[in-house]
Amino acid sequence: MDDGEDFKMLTLFSYPELYGVADNNPYGLKVFAFLKLCRLAFRHEHVFDAHEAPRAQLPYLLDGGNIIGDSDTILSHLIVRYGLSIDRDLTPGQRDAHLLIDRMLDDLYWVMSYSRWKDPQFWPLFRDKILTTHPSVTPAALDAARNYNFKRYYYQGIGRYEPAAVYARGLADLQVLDNLLPESGFLFGAAPSSADAALYGFIANMYYFDIETPLKTFLLARKKLATHCRSIQAMIGGYPAIHAH
Incomplete structure (x- = not known):
């Protein structure tokens, strides 16, 4: 992967795993599961310190040059940005x-x-x-x-x-x-x-x-x-x- 492709890769920053679960915080695991269910390629960076995160809260997502915080905002961004159909048929x-x-x-x-x-x-x-x-x-x-x-x-x-x-x-x-x-x-x-x-x-x-x-x-x-x-x-x-x- 060259530097340009690496820059475009979605990166999820969230708390580390515990007991085999990919994130010991439910909001980060929510985003992790969403990305997996939608089959979006991403890197998962585990961090403990949230000081550099938007509003000093994890998880947050790096999408190209965009930094998106808050799990609901992340999911909404991904649905619109990538035309995801996961919620398309909801009444x-x-x-x-x-x-x-x-x-x-x-x-x-x-x-x-x-x-x-x-x-x-x-x-x-x-x-x-x-x-x-x-x-x-x-x-x-x-x-x-x-x-x-x-x-x-x-x-x-x-x-x-x-x-x-x-x-x-x-x-x-x-x-x-x-x-x-x-x-x-x-x-x-x-x-x-x-x-x-x-x-x-x-x-x-x-x-x-x-x-x-x-x-x-x-x-x-x-x-x-x-x-x-x-x-x-x-x-x-x-x-x-x-x-x-």
């Missing part, structure tokens, strides 16, 4: 449902993040896995990130709840998502849409993790969500180990 009602699902996943994000960084029962497992999988990360850096997240949880509100109330909120989200899935196929039909990429980004980051949070326990008992996750995983390639106890 107006399905597009509305897609938006509502995205907003519910935004809510679920806080519970998932809380389970990793704040809950003292699961934090040591998450910390140790990061340190052993990514030796370049120091304990001090993780402690700083944890303190930063504690502030985020407090100001967002979820950090002021007891763990049982936090998980009740996340389990309610998961139950609705399970209700929305058909017995077979994907959210809106026989083929996946970008909403399925988003759902996978979140579910895979609980289902494949060897951390037995209440969220994972719930998923292991819900056939539709688990089947959906495995189906998308099979389509994008790779089979992380499933640790069910």
